[in-house]
Amino acid sequence: MLVKQFWRLISLIIVIVVVLVTYFVHTGLVVAGQFPEFIIKTVEGDESVIKNVEIYGDYYRNDQYSSPVTISNTGSFYFAEQSYFQRLESSFPRNEVSKLKEKYRGFMRGKWDYPTSYFENEKFLAYVDLQFSTRVLQTNYHQDYSLYVDVLNKSTNDSSEFKVTIPGQEGSEYFDLVDVQMTDELLKVIIKIQSYVDGGQNFAKLNVYTIDPSSKKLIGDETIGSTEEENQENVNRWHNIELLNNLNDMHEEKNLLVMKEELEESKASVDENIAQDDTASEIINRSLYIFNLDSLEMKELKVSETLKEELINANLYSDVMISDNQVYLAYLLDGKLTVLGFNLETYKEESKVSFDVQEMGVENISDVTLKNDKVYALGLYKDNLTTANVFVGDVTSGKVLYQGEIEAKNTKDNEDTYHLEMYDLIVQ
Amino acid sequence: MMRYLKLTNFELSRFFKIYLVLIGVTFVMQLLGVVFTSNKYLSAIKELLESGMTQEEALKQWGPFSFYNVTSSFWFFAPVALCAASLIIYVLFIWYRDWFGKNTFAYRLLMLPTARINVYFAKATAIFLMVLGLISLQIAFLPIESHLLQSIVPAPYLEEQGINQMISSFDSLRILYPTTFIEYLTHYGVGLMAVLVVFTGVLFERCFRWKGILLGVLFAGISLIVFFLPVIIQEFVLVQFFYPTELFFLMVLTGLIVMTGSILMSNYLLNKKIRV
Numbered sequence: 001m002l003v004k005q006f007w008r009l010i011s012l013i014i015v016i017v018v019v020l021v022t023y024f025v026h027t028g029l030v031v032a033g034q035f036p037e038f039i040i041k042t043v044e045g046d047e048s049v050i051k052n053v054e055i056y057g058d059y060y061r062n063d064q065y066s067s068p069v070t071i072s073n074t075g076s077f078y079f080a081e082q083s084y085f086q087r088l089e090s091s092f093p094r095n096e097v098s099k100l101k102e103k104y105r106g107f108m109r110g111k112w113d114y115p116t117s118y119f120e121n122e123k124f125l126a127y128v129d130l131q132f133s134t135r136v137l138q139t140n141y142h143q144d145y146s147l148y149v150d151v152l153n154k155s156t157n158d159s160s161e162f163k164v165t166i167p168g169q170e171g172s173e174y175f176d177l178v179d180v181q182m183t184d185e186l187l188k189v190i191i192k193i194q195s196y197v198d199g200g201q202n203f204a205k206l207n208v209y210t211i212d213p214s215s216k217k218l219i220g221d222e223t224i225g226s227t228e229e230e231n232q233e234n235v236n237r238w239h240n241i242e243l244l245n246n247l248n249d250m251h252e253e254k255n256l257l258v259m260k261e262e263l264e265e266s267k268a269s270v271d272e273n274i275a276q277d278d279t280a281s282e283i284i285n286r287s288l289y290i291f292n293l294d295s296l297e298m299k300e301l302k303v304s305e306t307l308k309e310e311l312i313n314a315n316l317y318s319d320v321m322i323s324d325n326q327v328y329l330a331y332l333l334d335g336k337l338t339v340l341g342f343n344l345e346t347y348k349e350e351s352k353v354s355f356d357v358q359e360m361g362v363e364n365i366s367d368v369t370l371k372n373d374k375v376y377a378l379g380l381y382k383d384n385l386t387t388a389n390v391f392v393g394d395v396t397s398g399k400v401l402y403q404g405e406i407e408a409k410n411t412k413d414n415e416d417t418y419h420l421e422m423y424d425l426i427v428q
Numbered sequence: 429m430m431r432y433l434k435l436t437n438f439e440l441s442r443f444f445k446i447y448l449v450l451i452g453v454t455f456v457m458q459l460l461g462v463v464f465t466s467n468k469y470l471s472a473i474k475e476l477l478e479s480g481m482t483q484e485e486a487l488k489q490w491g492p493f494s495f496y497n498v499t500s501s502f503w504f505f506a507p508v509a510l511c512a513a514s515l516i517i518y519v520l521f522i523w524y525r526d527w528f529g530k531n532t533f534a535y536r537l538l539m540l541p542t543a544r545i546n547v548y549f550a551k552a553t554a555i556f557l558m559v560l561g562l563i564s565l566q567i568a569f570l571p572i573e574s575h576l577l578q579s580i581v582p583a584p585y586l587e588e589q590g591i592n593q594m595i596s597s598f599d600s601l602r603i604l605y606p607t608t609f610i611e612y613l614t615h616y617g618v619g620l621m622a623v624l625v626v627f628t629g630v631l632f633e634r635c636f637r638w639k640g641i642l643l644g645v646l647f648a649g650i651s652l653i654v655f656f657l658p659v660i661i662q663e664f665v666l667v668q669f670f671y672p673t674e675l676f677f678l679m680v681l682t683g684l685i686v687m688t689g690s691i692l693m694s695n696y697l698l699n700k701k702i703r704v
Binding site: 005008012016018019020023024026027030031065084085088089101 | 433434436437440441444557558560561564565567568590591592593605607608609610611612666667668669670671672673676
């Protein structure tokens with residue numbers, strides 16, 4: 001009787017429930033089966049070396065779908081496999097900032113996800129954000145830069161936030177926050193400033209601003225290196241300045257490795273008379289300096305003529321490693337991955353080890369990471385026919401510690417058209 | 429409860445014939461769409477083959493045929509739009525037919541020996557179930573249409589797609605088919621909230637006529653502001669203060685406030701102010 005009376009209502013509800021339940025179960029199975037499992041498989045060496053290694057890349061299948069993925073020696077995890085709330089909440093892959101957000105939820109409110117902006121030691125967690133407002137009515141396009149600072153005292157759980165304007169901005173065009181450090185409870189904020197002078201000249205400099213969080217004032221302004229004078233000498237040549245430290249590292253580092261480059265407009269582009277924006281340039285000189293944040297002194301690293309030649313032609317990897325009075329720098333030249341070690345007291349080259357990338361199976365390198373006295377290299381591309389390898393070497397002895405391969409587990413036979421593109425190798 | 433179910437069933441019955449027609453039209457037009465688009469493709473391929481091309485060359489020129497060619501055609505989209513438009517219009521018409529129909533039906537409906545708000549709930553439930561019904565049937569139609577496609581287009585020319593790929597390929601309707609259950613709840617929860625607010629607007633108009641339109645619009649505006657209050661605070665007052673998850677739950681809360689407000693306001697209007 002009831003069924004007869006309510007048949008429309010009942011049948012509609014049955015259709016809805018049956019179809020939607022089937023759809024969600026099916027979708028869940030499809031998503032789960034969509035992405036094959038990848039692992040880093042040991043070919044040679046000690047697997048414990050890559051226990052804390054995570055590879056970040058993108059998985060593509062048949063041009064139909066793709067997903068960012070992280071791969072380790074225990075398996076893989078895809079962006080698409082995250083729950084709805086995980087997807088909302090944190091960046092993928094989780095970085096140091098995501099961890100801070102879990103630990104210091106109140107302090108981390110409204111703060112950006114860039115590790116560069118943070119500094120952490122046992123006592124403090126500091127955050128600096130470069131903010132700007134554009135002055136529209138100025139005849140010259142100009143922006144007002146200021147630093148937003150927030151420092152958390154971990155023991156008292158108090159934080160002090162304030163803003164300081166950056167002095168002496170006139171004539172400077174582009175500011176970039178490079179690193180945040182803290183020594184003796186004073187914040188050191190390193191900013192790269194680029195300026196364009198009339199006549200197409202440009203120059204760059206690195207500034208260190210010292211900020212006292214207790215008085216909430218900017219108390220020091222030091223230029224590490226400027227290319228202003230050098231750049232006025234020759235119209236076709238210019239200088240660039242770069243910080244080679246690992247800028248994603250939030251921990252204390254008193255020594256900065258600064259590189260100055262001299263570039264020249266290459267002959268070919270002058271002849272062909274192509275548009276100015278497209279001019280190709282050639283590196284003609286490279287020099288390396290150590291800047292100490294305590295003494296605020298900069299000293300040049302002593303490099304022999306032959307090594308200088310190598311450095312000019314090499315493909316340098318930023319993110320140097322500093323450990324025990326040594327600074328290590330990696331570069332790729334003529335099929336060899338080389339790691340140089342300099343002594344921070346004598347400023348002299350102390351070690352040099354090289355690895356043949358073809359032998360190690362990483363001809364196409366996507367990323368090189370220096371950490372824990374080791375060098376990690378990662379291949380670029382993998383599909384059914386191409387393999388991507390992982391290689392770890394010791395930076396002092398030059399020994400090969402580990403060789404591995406990214407392997408697809410349980411891929412189906414028809415999956416001949418997937419590929420993986422690797423971006424990053426992160427050592428936790 | 430029984431009264432509410434009876435009223436819901438009654439509201440469904442009143443629209444059921446048109447509803448079945450909508451379903452039928454959708455199914456038939458989409459099947460025709462499969463036949464027409466695939467035949468058009470096959471005749472284009474046939475022409476190329478007759479002009480001396482090999483199968484590979486022809487495939488290279490036209491690309492393989494997939495269900496996307498169907499979903500992106502007029503035949504597929506038109507009935508979906510028709511269904512959507514019909515139900516949107518019916519959100520208003522479900523009330524006005526009682527007033528403008530014969531024999532002052534609204535009078536009888538409101539004099540039933542049950543709480544008047546049950547009429548409001550029954551109408552909302554009927555609309556909501558009919559929307560979900562269409563969404564579900566569309567999912568159920570897809571594999572049938574895909575089978576028909578496979579029987580028309582020979583294998584080398586066909587790029588097979590799973591049901592999730594078919595759905596993600598009609599991107600304008602992607603919002604109707606979220607992949608996670610929680611998104612499903614939020615999307616359709618917002619839909620239900622919108623229906624309740626519009627209903628309250630209609631009741632304002634039925635109570636105060638011309639002045640009621642103004643009040644209804646005002647009510648909808650306030651509802652909108654209340655619902656988006658967390659976002660407004662996040663953007664202008666406490667800039668970037670909330671974490672995304674917190675923002676999500678705050679909006680669940682404001683959404684529930686808006687729904688409760690609509691129900692309470694409608695209850696008041698139905699009991700005290702309604703004119704027949």
